Amino acid sequence: MLVTALAILASPVTDIIISFDLEWTGGSHSGAVIAAANVLALLLLGGAAAVASETAASDEEEEDVSHAQTTPRATSEDSAIAAAVDALMTSKDLYKDVDLNLGRIARRLGLPARQVSSAVNRVHGSSVSQYVNGRRIDEARRLLAATDEPITRIMLDAGFLSKSNFNREFRRITGLSPKAWRRKYRPPKGTMPAISLPGKGK
Known part of the structure; x- marks a missing residue:
């Protein structure tokens, strides 16, 4: 907000400089002054937008983590919200969206992010990001067992x-690397893959 305010205040300052230029030089430098002022204003506003975006993302992550640190008893409302999140993930395969985060899930459900985070934390005993990654790892294990696709x-x-995040989350949930898991649990060719995957994540 401060940077935005400074950018707005720069406009009358620019007008004053142009007025002096018109009086002293007949406006020979006005074009350069206007161009420089516009560039400066755009840089300030762009910087302000970037800072605001990073702050919002940081606040969201902190909120998600803070809810993951405490797990009070789940209420019936928590169970209903968690079930709605589960249904959303199952019906839309929403976990496949690489940009998925707490805010997007909450908007899909029309609920406050804090409420969704608390419900997932209480019902599943994990943060929203851990829950989503668990869904992703389940899908990865299914594909590792059922296809010949590269990892x-x-x-x-x-x-x-x-790749580093994938390997870290895969090992956190299964205790194995993706390659080792496929080697251990991939059924022999010509047989059907097991329906129930071992070590299913939340």
Whole structure:
């Protein structure tokens, strides 16, 4: 807000400079002054927007983490919200969206982000990000067992964008790397993959 206010205040300052330029030089520098002022204003507003975006994302993550640190008893309302989140994930495969976050889930449900975060935390015992990653790992394990797709392709299809994050979450939930898991649980060729996957994440 402060940077935006400064950008707005720069407008009358620019007018004053142009007035002096018109009086002293007949306006020979007015074009350059206007161009410089516009560039400066755009830079200030762009910087303000970037800072605001980072702050909002940081606040959302902190809120999600703070709810994950405490797990009070789930209420019937929490169970209903968690069930709605489950249904949303199942019907829309929403977890495959690499940009999915708490805010987007809450908007889809028409509920406050804090309420959704609390419900998922109390019912599933995890943060929203951990819950979503659990869904993604479930899909990755299904694809690892049922297809010959490269692991990188499976990572992307499951909703992960970062290989390091995928490997870390996969190991956190299954205790194995994706390659080791496929080697251990991939059924022999010609047989049907098991319906129930071992070590199913939340």
